[in-house]
Amino acid sequence: MDVTKIFGSNVFNDEVMRKRLPKETYKVFKETIDKEIPLPAEVADVVASVMKDWAIEKGATHYTHWFQPLTGSTAEKHDSFISPTAQGGVVMEFSGKQINKGEPDASSFPSGGLRATFEARGYTAWDCTSPAFLKEDGAGGVTLCIPTAFCSYTGEALDKKTPILRSMSAVSKQALRVLRTLGNKTSRKVTSTVGAEQEYFLVDKKLFAERLDLIVAGRTLFGAPAPKGQEMEDHYFGQIKDRIADFMKDLDKELWKMGVAATTKHNEVAPSQFEMAPIFTTTNIAADHNQLVMETLQKVALRHNLVCLLHEKPYVGLNGSGKHTNWSLSTDDGVNLLDPGKTPHDNAQFLLFISALIKAVDRHADILRRSAANSGNDHRLGANEAPPAIISIFMGDELTEILEAIAKGQKATSKGSTSIKVGVDTLPPLPKDNSDRNRTSPFAFTGNKFEFRMVASSASISGPSVVLNTIVAEALDEIATRLEKAQDIHKETTAIIRDTMKEHGRIIFNGNNYSYEWVKEAERRGLPNISSTVEALKTFTDKKSVNLFKKYKVLSKSELHARYEIYLEQYIKQINIEANASLDMVRSLYIPAVIPFVKELAETIEKLEAVNVSADVQRKLLKQVSGLLESAYHNNEKLAIEQKKAHGITDSFKRAEAFRDAVLATMNVLRKDIDALETIVPRKLWPVPTYADLLFKL
Numbered sequence: 001m002d003v004t005k006i007f008g009s010n011v012f013n014d015e016v017m018r019k020r021l022p023k024e025t026y027k028v029f030k031e032t033i034d035k036e037i038p039l040p041a042e043v044a045d046v047v048a049s050v051m052k053d054w055a056i057e058k059g060a061t062h063y064t065h066w067f068q069p070l071t072g073s074t075a076e077k078h079d080s081f082i083s084p085t086a087q088g089g090v091v092m093e094f095s096g097k098q099i100n101k102g103e104p105d106a107s108s109f110p111s112g113g114l115r116a117t118f119e120a121r122g123y124t125a126w127d128c129t130s131p132a133f134l135k136e137d138g139a140g141g142v143t144l145c146i147p148t149a150f151c152s153y154t155g156e157a158l159d160k161k162t163p164i165l166r167s168m169s170a171v172s173k174q175a176l177r178v179l180r181t182l183g184n185k186t187s188r189k190v191t192s193t194v195g196a197e198q199e200y201f202l203v204d205k206k207l208f209a210e211r212l213d214l215i216v217a218g219r220t221l222f223g224a225p226a227p228k229g230q231e232m233e234d235h236y237f238g239q240i241k242d243r244i245a246d247f248m249k250d251l252d253k254e255l256w257k258m259g260v261a262a263t264t265k266h267n268e269v270a271p272s273q274f275e276m277a278p279i280f281t282t283t284n285i286a287a288d289h290n291q292l293v294m295e296t297l298q299k300v301a302l303r304h305n306l307v308c309l310l311h312e313k314p315y316v317g318l319n320g321s322g323k324h325t326n327w328s329l330s331t332d333d334g335v336n337l338l339d340p341g342k343t344p345h346d347n348a349q350f351l352l353f354i355s356a357l358i359k360a361v362d363r364h365a366d367i368l369r370r371s372a373a374n375s376g377n378d379h380r381l382g383a384n385e386a387p388p389a390i391i392s393i394f395m396g397d398e399l400t401e402i403l404e405a406i407a408k409g410q411k412a413t414s415k416g417s418t419s420i421k422v423g424v425d426t427l428p429p430l431p432k433d434n435s436d437r438n439r440t441s442p443f444a445f446t447g448n449k450f451e452f453r454m455v456a457s458s459a460s461i462s463g464p465s466v467v468l469n470t471i472v473a474e475a476l477d478e479i480a481t482r483l484e485k486a487q488d489i490h491k492e493t494t495a496i497i498r499d500t501m502k503e504h505g506r507i508i509f510n511g512n513n514y515s516y517e518w519v520k521e522a523e524r525r526g527l528p529n530i531s532s533t534v535e536a537l538k539t540f541t542d543k544k545s546v547n548l549f550k551k552y553k554v555l556s557k558s559e560l561h562a563r564y565e566i567y568l569e570q571y572i573k574q575i576n577i578e579a580n581a582s583l584d585m586v587r588s589l590y591i592p593a594v595i596p597f598v599k600e601l602a603e604t605i606e607k608l609e610a611v612n613v614s615a616d617v618q619r620k621l622l623k624q625v626s627g628l629l630e631s632a633y634h635n636n637e638k639l640a641i642e643q644k645k646a647h648g649i650t651d652s653f654k655r656a657e658a659f660r661d662a663v664l665a666t667m668n669v670l671r672k673d674i675d676a677l678e679t680i681v682p683r684k685l686w687p688v689p690t691y692a693d694l695l696f697k698l
């Protein structure tokens with residue numbers, strides 16, 4: 001496999017455009033992308049026609065505006081290029097108008113009240129900063145995909161791409177202001193970059209098909225622990241089995257074709273758990289690519305008779321899956337602003353941007369926490385294998401000491417104890433890499449970027465990226481304002497670092513985030529500990545959040561409210577589906593499987609006693625099994641009642657609370673009965689594959 005030939009072969013990328021577009025068109029097109037201005041109609045026509053020819057040569061028959069509605073997945077409606085001729089045949093056509101805008105009937109996508117029913121249409125607009133690409137389906141069909149934003153008639157965002165683009169502009173503008181005060185005259189743009197590591201589970205397709213819970217809810221709602229879990233630590237980075245290697249090879253190839261720079265793959269901590277990571281890119285492309293990664297993982301898995309589980313917690317008692325979202329800022333002339341650098345000037349810049357992060361994350365820890373919230377992640381965060389629900393920053397001891405020394409007005413020293421005066425003296429290089437990385441921190445500085453580890457494995461990275469860009473834009477705005485007014489930039493830089501540490505230094509924690517002591521300590525520091533999605537979602541509508549997103553023109557009040565309603569509904573629907581599946585499995589699988597065993601025991605007791613043989617063991621078993629059976633029956637009926645009650649609550653927030661506190665809570669009690677029965681009832685009578693089957697038979 002010649003990777004250099006495969007990579008990007010299905011992407012209408014710069015190389016293709018340079019080769020195929022007329023010189024003048026290419027120039028104007030590049031400028032529009034650069035300056036983020038609308039594409040002139042004549043140019044759009046030429047681009048569309050060239051794009052169409054390229055796509056058709058590669059087998060495409062259809063095109064689609066590929067967008068990301070608030071469901072969290074992607075949407076596409078395929079239209080063919082055909083246009084009838086007077087002679088009764090067809091020609092293949094694609095105009096600038098078609099490339100730029102689409103008007104899918106969007107009445108079935110969630111809008112949270114943003115779209116009145118009389119205006120069912122949604123409007124899509126091409127994000128030309130993310131290149132068009134071809135998607136191949138398993139049936140040999142090829143479709144030209146145009147990454148697009150999706151808005152209502154009045155321009156309100158109905159999707160996950162629009163706010164990314166807006167937040168990227170916001171952070172670029174404020175970062176440039178800071179850079180200008182530091183004497184940077186050359187950078188024209190600052191881009192937020194993201195590399196999203198994707199964790200996932202694989203399960204055999206045949207076994208998956210026998211688990212209704214996995215099929216409809218993506219996680220096991222029942223299942224006693226297997227005799228072996230992850231305690232031997234033999235899966236993490238272990239040798240990749242041939243069947244999996246085969247799958248991964250296929251996955252890489254499909255992703256490379258679409259220009260996704262998949263680079264890392266390995267076994268994860270839990271049995272049957274894996275990870276892939278791409279090379280980072282600009283945030284909007286990274287978000288598009290992560291959607292493609294999730295989609296392709298599932299598609300390719302099926303080809304290998306596997307099913308890919310993206311759920312945050314498919315199995316109780318084992319590690320769940322997250323999506324480490326690595327985030328940084330870099331200038332268009334290639335400087336990573338979170339890279340310590342070697343000169344005093346670089347250091348001042350670095351420490352200012354680090355200060356912005358500290359300020360932003362401390363002030364908006366609640367919003368950042370919310371960006372990782374979904375019903376799946378509620379099982380994971382704070383469960384001793386994933387970051388707790390408390391946001392803190394891991395900065396590493398050395399960097400923390402430097403920041404604290406500056407805050408105290410002391411001479412800061414880096415290793416080797418040369419004194420530091422930010423931006424004035426010749427500095428020893430700041431620590432480049434934190435070799436002893438703290439794996440327990442939810443938000444860790446990892447040498448030249450931050451790694452946000454709370455993010456939900458099944459979710460779009462849009463939410464966390466938008467939040468990071470926006471909260472950092474605000475912090476940079478304030479820093480820039482101070483610097484612009486300052487007489488002495490160096491003094492002011494030191495003052496900014498000092499003030500940041502005084503006001504926001506509490507967010508830094510380099511210890512063990514999994515420990516009970518940290519929960520107590522965080523409480524003492526006044527850091528928020530938001531344990532569930534329902535609580536977390538409140539931050540969509542509180543004043544602080546509305547003001548922030550409005551000020552930087554990322555999301556309006558009504559857009560935030562719409563998201564709040566949509567995500568609350570999603571939470572309720574997800575728990576409701578889980579409850580439905582629980583009820584169904586208990587009634588139609590588990591109870592019917594246990595009854596014959598009860599009967600068999602009762603008959604055996606009768607027969608044994610008729611011939612005067614002790615039936616003690618059978619009696620004990622019978623008592624145990626029928627006790628559990630009764631409890632399961634009772635709890636299942638209770639679940640149905642709680643579900644009905646919850647549905648009856650009109651206020652959506654209170655309804656969501658009831659689904660969490662009554663419905664989900666009853667499901668958990670019910671599960672205990674069923675899991676206990678699983679350990680007693682003969683294996684041959686058990687109606688579904690066990691954890692051992694699901695986890696160790698790959």
Ligand code: ADP
Nearest residue numbers: 193194195196277278279280326327328446449
């Ligand atoms: P880890 O730190 O998790 O061991 P890597 O250092 O290879 O692994 O990085 C993990 C992810 O972070 C990769 O997707 C990588 O491309 C991404 N990454 C590296 N540098 C940056 C950056 N400047 N901005 C955003 N993501 C980055």
Ligand code: MG
Nearest residue numbers: 197324326451
């Ligand atoms: Mg990582």
